[in-house]
Amino acid sequence: MVELFTEEWMQGFATHWNAEPELSDALAQIGFNSVIGYGFDGEEQPRGVLTVENGKAVSGEAFNGQTLNWDIRASSDQWNKWIAKPPGMMGLGMAFTSRKMKFVVGDYSSMVKDPRMAGPFIKSFAVMARV
16 A cells, blocks of 8 residues: 555545546536645645646645645544545534644635535545545
């Protein structure tokens, strides 16, 4: 198994992201563009970055100072739990309110209030499990 959020892992994530219509096609419908960082709670910077243009992942790479629209953090154990059993909306909401998932950059509350973004966000965890 490839270590989470390494360049190799992020490239695999990008490939699986684009292969999932409930994620990439749904985000393309709203013209979603974003640079998303993923990493571990307590670390100074994220480890991996996914760049999304019009819903499609155009790159998955190691963090190298990119300006982020989103920076999502959790413990290694928590990420591994989500990959083993992808969470639903309630599980993610509990993780956010209990601070098991943190948004260093980005507004979780506004995102989950928009079903056009919330559904794909939840689906992204199922896609992570395929990497």
